[in-house]
Every structure is written in C-alpha cells, then in structure tokens.
Amino acid sequence: MAPVFFFIAALGAIAGAIGVVVLRHPLYSVLSLVFHLLSLAALFLLLRAEFVAAAQVVVYAGAVMVLYVFVVAYVGGTQEPVDLPGGARARLLSFGVVGLLLVELLIATLGSGLSAVGEEGAAYEPGFGSPAQIGELLLTDFLLAFEVSSFLLLIAAVGAVVLARRRGGVDDGEVEGRISVAQLLAPEGLGSMAESVSGRSGVTDEPEGRG
Amino acid sequence: MAIGWYLAVSVIIFCIGLSGVLVRRNPLVILLCLELMLNAANLALIAFSRMHGNGDGQIFAIIVMVVAACEVTVGLGLIVAIYRRKLPIDVDELKALNG
Numbered sequence: 138m139a140p141v142f143f144f145i146a147a148l149g150a151i152a153g154a155i156g157v158v159v160l161r162h163p164l165y166s167v168l169s170l171v172f173h174l175l176s177l178a179a180l181f182l183l184l185r186a187e188f189v190a191a192a193q194v195v196v197y198a199g200a201v202m203v204l205y206v207f208v209v210a211y212v213g214g215t216q217e218p219v220d221l222p223g224g225a226r227a228r229l230l231s232f233g234v235v236g237l238l239l240v241e242l243l244i245a246t247l248g249s250g251l252s253a254v255g256e257e258g259a260a261y262e263p264g265f266g267s268p269a270q271i272g273e274l275l276l277t278d279f280l281l282a283f284e285v286s287s288f289l290l291l292i293a294a295v296g297a298v299v300l301a302r303r304r305g306g307v308d309d310g311e312v313e314g315r316i317s318v319a320q321l322l323a324p325e326g327l328g329s330m331a332e333s334v335s336g337r338s339g340v341t342d343e344p345e346g347r348g
Numbered sequence: 349m350a351i352g353w354y355l356a357v358s359v360i361i362f363c364i365g366l367s368g369v370l371v372r373r374n375p376l377v378i379l380l381c382l383e384l385m386l387n388a389a390n391l392a393l394i395a396f397s398r399m400h401g402n403g404d405g406q407i408f409a410i411i412v413m414v415v416a417a418c419e420v421t422v423g424l425g426l427i428v429a430i431y432r433r434k435l436p437i438d439v440d441e442l443k444a445l446n447g
Contacts, residue, residue: 143353157365186406257351266406286411
C-alpha cells in the first residue's frame with residue numbers, strides 16, 4: 138500500500154511545483170504551493186517523520202501561506218508579461234541549465250555508490266520522529282541551533298517591521314493627506330507681507346454659506 | 349519504498365524551483381520558487397534521516413523551515429516596501445541599487 142500512497146503524493150508534489158512556476162497569476166501560484174506542501178507532508182508521513190509533517194502543515198501551509206495571500210491581496214496580482222527580456226534564447230538557456238543540473242543531481246543521488254540508497258532504510262523503531270524524540274534532540278544535542286534560530290526569528294521580525302513601516306521622508310501619497318497637531322493649533326494667517334501678496338489671510342473674503 | 353525514489357522526487361522539485369527562479373519575473377513568485385527549493389532540500393534531509401534511522405536530519409529540516417520563515421518575512425517586507433514606493437514589482441525593472 139505504501140508505493141500507491143508514495144506515487145499519489147509524489148505526483149501531487151511535482152504537479153503543485155509545476156503549477157507554481159507555470160501559473161500566471163501570483164494568487165494561483167500560492168494556492169498551488171499550498172497543494173504542493175500538503176502533498177509533501179504526506180511524503181514526510183511515509184518517511185515516518187510525524188512531527189515534521191505536522192509542523193509543515195501548520196506552519197507552512199497555514200501561517201506562511203496566509204502571509205503570502207495577504208501580500209498578494211495588498212500588492213495586487215499583476216499579470217506579468219510572458220516573454221523574457223532576452224527573448225526565447227534566455228528562456229532556452231535557463232531551461233538548458235536546469236536540465237543539465239537535473240541530470241547531474243540524478244547521477245549524484247541515484248547513480249552514486251551509496252548502497253543504502255536502494256534499500257528501504259533502517260528498521261523502524263517505535264518513537265522515531267515523534268515529538269518526544271524531536272524535543273529531546275532539540276534540547277540536548279542541538280540546543281545551540283535551537284537558541285540561535287530563536288534569535289534569527291527575532292531579528293527577522295524586527296527587520297520586517299523596519300522594512301515595511303511607513304517612512305516620513307518618502308513621498309508616500311498617503312502621508313500628504315495627514316495633518317499634524319501643530320497645524321491645527323497655529324493661526325491660519327500671520328499677517329505677513331507674503332500672505333497679502335499671495336492673497337491668503339486668516340479672514341476669508343467670502344462669508345460661508347452664501348452660495 | 350526505496351530511499352532513492354524520495355531522492356529522485358526531491359531532485360525534480362529542486363530543479364522545478366530553480367527553473368522558476370530563473371524564468372519568472374515577479375519577486376513574489378520567485379520567493380515561492382525559493383520555498384520549493386528549500387522544501388526539496390527538506391525532503392532529501394528527511395529521506396536520509398529515515399535511511400539512517402537517526403533523528404538528526406529531522407532537526408535539520410525543522411531549522412531549515414525556521415530559516416525559510418525568516419526569509420519569507422523579510423522578503424515580503426521588501427515587496428511591500430517596493431509597492432509603497434510605487435516602483436514596478438518586476439525584478440528586471442529594479443536595477444538601481446540606491447536608496
């Protein structure tokens with residue numbers, strides 16, 4: 138039964154990946170990536186990595202993809218032009234590079250002398266890939282990586298806020314509509330020469346409500 | 349299933365992601381294709397973890413997911429900042445590296 142599940146999940150993952158690249162609208166690409174991630178979680182389950190599969194579905198397909206959908210909705214999906222600036226030659230070149238890399242990686246992984254690659258893998262022990270094992274490894278052998286990744290998350294959060302906040306100096310379009318408290322408190326006309334030249338004063342020429 | 353099948357799927361997904369990075373021009377889609385490549389690496393790590401019956405590869409995969417989340421956060425912040433400045437969201441148009 139496992140080979141059937143493997144081929145279904147693998148075809149789903151590859152189809153989702155192709156959809157991300159081929160679909161023109163970014164929102165459809167995001168949805169295709171969600172499908173890809175769910176198929177990949179099924180592959181992780183087949184590899185007995187229960188906790189990673191659950192984290193994949195909750196963190197990736199849940200939280201990160203919601204972030205993507207929000208940004209696509211904010212920026213607006215732009216239908217990008219199909220042609221590359223370099224024309225068909227650049228596209229052919231990039232696909233050629235990718236094809237060569239595919240052949241090379243397949244030789245490196247499958248054609249290598251790794252005898253264990255063709256096998257089923259180590260015998261399954263109960264508790265492999267469970268949250269208990271992952272937690273124990275994270276808090277003993279990989280404690281430094283765990284702590285450093287928490288710092289990395291903090292830095293990334295601060296960086297995202299700094300990057301995406303509104304800046305005062307940038308002509309934003311939205312900033313111009315705002316007025317500050319100082320403008321409200323200041324008197325409208327100061328009685329200077331410049332005001333009389335430009336015809337601006339604190340007293341309006343025409344009383345309101347006449348027209 | 350032999351481990352080699354999982355590695356083959358991982359290699360194929362990695363190459364699809366790379367072709368997307370090379371061909372597409374929307375930075376949002378390029379970030380999505382980077383996710384594809386990171387996920388392919390995750391699949392290979394977990395396949396090796398299963399092959400050796402050792403949980404270390406799964407820890408690697410989780411750390412890769414953390415790094416990917418950070419990359420997404422900063423990348424999407426950049427895209428929002430580009431949009432705020434009313435610049436074209438196209439990696440071919442964004443050539444000038446000046447503030």
